[in-house]
Amino acid sequence: MSLMRRDYWREMNPMRETINSFFDDLLTRRLPAISGWGEWKPSIDLLDNGAEYVIMADLPGYTPENVKITVQENTIQLSGKVQEEKDTTEGDFQVKERSFGTFSRSIPLPTQIKPEEATAKFKNGVLEITLPKVDVPTGRILDIETG
Numbered sequence: 001m002s003l004m005r006r007d008y009w010r011e012m013n014p015m016r017e018t019i020n021s022f023f024d025d026l027l028t029r030r031l032p033a034i035s036g037w038g039e040w041k042p043s044i045d046l047l048d049n050g051a052e053y054v055i056m057a058d059l060p061g062y063t064p065e066n067v068k069i070t071v072q073e074n075t076i077q078l079s080g081k082v083q084e085e086k087d088t089t090e091g092d093f094q095v096k097e098r099s100f101g102t103f104s105r106s107i108p109l110p111t112q113i114k115p116e117e118a119t120a121k122f123k124n125g126v127l128e129i130t131l132p133k134v135d136v137p138t139g140r141i142l143d144i145e146t147g
Contacts, residue, residue, distance in 0.1 A: 041105045042078065042127075053109060055129040061098070064122045069129060071115040076129065079104040111136075 047054040059067060061082050070077040084100040112134040121128045 040101070040103050042103065044105075044107065046107065046109075048110075052133055053113065053131040055107060055127075055131070057105075057127040057129075058125065059122075059127050060125045062125070062127075067122070067127060069120055069127075071113070071118045071129075071131070073112045073115060073134075074109045076107040076109065076131070077104070078107070078127075 042057045042059050044058075045056045047056070055076060057078060059080065062080050066082060067078065067080040070079075079102065081102045082100050109131070113131040114134055117132045119130045
């Protein structure tokens with residue numbers, strides 16, 4: 001009878017390396033979107049300027065013509081589409097990381113805005129949306145009458 005101990009951690013090492021390799025590949029390669037998973041969404045900043053919100057969205061490769069902005073009282077919906085450029089040169093890609101296709105992003109706002117007064121500017125791949133806030137009544141203090 002042998003009392004030799006098995007080293008389970010060492011036996012599992014090839015499986016662990018395979019799983020690590022799978023996730024490394026998954027995170028470093030551009031995979032097609034599967035049911036919305038892995039879909040590209042623009043990075044944004046949401047700034048509160050007191051009387052208004054300002055949203056800045058990075059949209060490299062987009063133009064104002066292929067971006068749609070839908071403004072509601074407490075939500076902004078950004079969507080867009082970029083077509084892949086057809087290159088006439090021959091050859092095989094060695095690296096292909098640029099994204100093409102569509103995106104859609106909904107941005108909830110902390111307070112209500114005035115959709116009819118919203119404005120948008122596009123410059124150097126950055127979309128800037130200005131959203132004036134709804135004026136909130138401040139209330140007043142009542143004097144109490146006596147007598």
